[in-house]
Structures are given as C-alpha cells and as structure tokens.
Amino acid sequence: MDLKSLPVDYFVTSLQFTKHVYQDVYPSIDPSNPELSLVGKVAIITGASRGMGAMGIAPAFARAGAKAIVLVATNAERLSAVEASLKAINSNVQVLSVATDISDANSVADLFAKVKASFGHADILINNAAAHSGIGNLLDEDPEKWWLNFEVNTKGAFLLAQNFLKALPSPSTPATIVNLVSAAAWLVYPFMAGYSISKLAALQLMTHIAAAYPNVTTVSLHPGLVKTDMLQDEFRRFNLDSPALIGGLTVWLSTEKAKFLTGRTIVSNWSVDDLVERKEEIEAGNLLRINLTGKFGKGQFE
Incomplete structure (x- = not known):
C-alpha cells in the first residue's frame, strides 16, 4: 500500500461500518452524560502516563465519576502528574498510581496486590499500554526489537487479563476489558509486521476471553490515528482523531450499552448509536470478528 497516494480521510472512510462517523467526542459518548455514569466503579488504565491514556482515557473516567482510577x-514521575490532573477534574475520585512492567509476571502480580489492598477488585480494565518496536521488512528486523512487540502487546495483555479475572469476587461478577488494538492487526503493512501480528494476537485473546467468561464484556478498540509519540511519521498526514474520542468510547464500552459487542472489534470513528441500531444484524451475522474468508464444508463438493 502506497500511503502517499491515499486521500487524507482514507483511514476513516475505508474502514467505515456505520453511516455516521466521528473524529471527536459527541453527545452519546460524552463521559459527563449521566447515562454513562461509572459511580462506584474501579478502573485500571494501563499506558496512563502519556498519549491516549493520559490525554483521553484517564480524564474521561474522572469525568464519568468513577470511584477510583488505577494509573x-x-x-x-509521569503518573504523578496525571494523577494531579485527574484530581483537578474530579476531586472525589480516588487515584492509585502503580509503576508496572506489564511484560513481567511479578510486576503485574504486585499491581493487582495493590489494587486488592486498596479496593478489593477492579471492575474495568483498559489495556492501553503498547510497544511499537522495530520498523522494516522482515529481512532487516532485529529479532530482539521485533519480539519486544509480543512481550508488551501480547504477553502483557495476557498477564493483565489473567490477573484481572482472577481478582473478580466470583465467576458471575460483571466486568469489562477494553483492549486498544490497531487496524494493523488485520491490514497488512510489511514494514511493521511485529507490531501488527502482536496486536492480532491480543485481539484474538479478547475473543477467547469473551467465549470463556460470559460475565466479562471484552471489546477490542482500534483507536484510529491519534497524535501521540507512537504514531509513525508515515501516518501523520492523515486526518487525526482526538484523544477525547477514545476516552469517551472507553467509558461507553464500560457500560451495559456495549454488552452486545463482547468478543468483537470496533473502530473509534464508528457511531455507537448506529452500532446499537444494528445490534441484531451484528449478533445474527457474527460480524466484527476475525475470520478466514472462503467457502467451506464437504457439502459443496457433493
């Protein structure tokens, strides 16, 4: 794909699934909307020290009235700065900052021990932390840099989800996991294969969790193109999405309204109102899932 030849709205229009699309927060996902209240809820937000986590997701949960936010x-040091900004938004929110290496099992276990000591358990996990390491075609890749994508994006997602599920009080306790992925998980960019494949694995992990744990709503969210330090230079010429859009969506996905999307993947630009209108179609057609395209079954040859 020659990115230079594409129109600036390509990554919005080419992935369009709903009639209406957005690139900034809108009323239905406004975290101050009483219908999206997260009063009493405890949310863990990873990758919270910068980028979408600091600028979009954490502030949205503070505005939605969450009981506590675990950064x-x-x-x-950066987490402390974000903590102060959340207190300025909502002085009542409890904030716990925990420096954690999500690719390390002991570090993640320590995180959840601190959550248990402070709040008992968390209701929501926003898996936003990511690595984008190694750029180039396969023959030019450094194996260690290539594999770092899997340590953070795949192993990290697994460790966080596993500990989150273990900490729930019972197998029927309602909970939500929102996994920030990328359209690169299903589109093909040969110069960023490690990142793309690691995100595909994380996306499929959410699908498996949804199948095994019906009490947990798990949704993978492609955040679009947001101006952060992880955004590759090749993509900066395209129309960019606001951090507030991602923040509002993660709040909306943490409510009962999003349960029908469990095990599925959505794109941030899609209208949640349009998705709700298409609920029956999405469920009946098993849409918004990764699958192998083709005609299968012995019957076609008989």
Missing part, C-alpha cells in the same frame, strides 16, 4: 505505566 499504570513504567514512569512513576
């Missing part, structure tokens, strides 16, 4: 990243 997770590797940089403790």
Whole structure:
C-alpha cells in the first residue's frame, strides 16, 4: 500500500461500518452524560502516563465519576502528574498510581496486590499500554526489537487479563476489558509486521476471553490515528482523531450499552448509536470478528 497516494480521510472512510462517523467526542459518548455514569466503579488504565491514556482515557473516567482510577505505566514521575490532573477534574475520585512492567509476571502480580489492598477488585480494565518496536521488512528486523512487540502487546495483555479475572469476587461478577488494538492487526503493512501480528494476537485473546467468561464484556478498540509519540511519521498526514474520542468510547464500552459487542472489534470513528441500531444484524451475522474468508464444508463438493 502506497500511503502517499491515499486521500487524507482514507483511514476513516475505508474502514467505515456505520453511516455516521466521528473524529471527536459527541453527545452519546460524552463521559459527563449521566447515562454513562461509572459511580462506584474501579478502573485500571494501563499506558496512563502519556498519549491516549493520559490525554483521553484517564480524564474521561474522572469525568464519568468513577470511584477510583488505577494509573499504570513504567514512569512513576509521569503518573504523578496525571494523577494531579485527574484530581483537578474530579476531586472525589480516588487515584492509585502503580509503576508496572506489564511484560513481567511479578510486576503485574504486585499491581493487582495493590489494587486488592486498596479496593478489593477492579471492575474495568483498559489495556492501553503498547510497544511499537522495530520498523522494516522482515529481512532487516532485529529479532530482539521485533519480539519486544509480543512481550508488551501480547504477553502483557495476557498477564493483565489473567490477573484481572482472577481478582473478580466470583465467576458471575460483571466486568469489562477494553483492549486498544490497531487496524494493523488485520491490514497488512510489511514494514511493521511485529507490531501488527502482536496486536492480532491480543485481539484474538479478547475473543477467547469473551467465549470463556460470559460475565466479562471484552471489546477490542482500534483507536484510529491519534497524535501521540507512537504514531509513525508515515501516518501523520492523515486526518487525526482526538484523544477525547477514545476516552469517551472507553467509558461507553464500560457500560451495559456495549454488552452486545463482547468478543468483537470496533473502530473509534464508528457511531455507537448506529452500532446499537444494528445490534441484531451484528449478533445474527457474527460480524466484527476475525475470520478466514472462503467457502467451506464437504457439502459443496457433493
């Protein structure tokens, strides 16, 4: 794919599934909307020290009235700054900052021990932390840089989800996992194969969790193109989405309204109102899932 030849709205229109599309927060996902209240809920947000986590997701949960927000990243100093910004938005929200290496099992276990000590358990996990390491075609890749994508994007997602599920009080306790992925999980970009494949694995992990744990709503969210330090230069010429759009969507996905999307993948630009209108079609057609395209079955040859 020659990115330079594409129109600036390509990544909105080419992935369009709903009639209406957005690139900024809109009323139905406005976290201050009383219908989206998260009063009493405890949310863990990873990758919370910068980018979408700091600018969009964490502020949205503060505005939605969450009881507590657990900020997770590797940089403790940056987490402290985000914590202060959340208190300025909502002085009542409890904030716990935990410097964590999500690719390390002991570090993740320590995170959840702190959550248990402070709040008992979390109701919502927003898996936003990611690595984008190694750029180039396969023959030019450094194996260690290539594999780092899987350590963070795949193993990290697994460790967080596993500990989150273990901490729930019972097998029937309602909970939500929102996994930030990328359209690169299903589109083909040969120069970023490690990142793409690691995100595909994380996406499929959410599908498997949804199948095994019906009490947990798990949704993978492609955030679109947001201006963060992870956004590759090749993509900066396209229309960019606001961090507030991602924040509002993660709040909306953490409510009962999104239960029908469990095990599925959505794109941030899609209208949630249009998705709700197409609920029966999405469920009946098993839409918005990764699958192998083709005609299968012995009967076609008989």
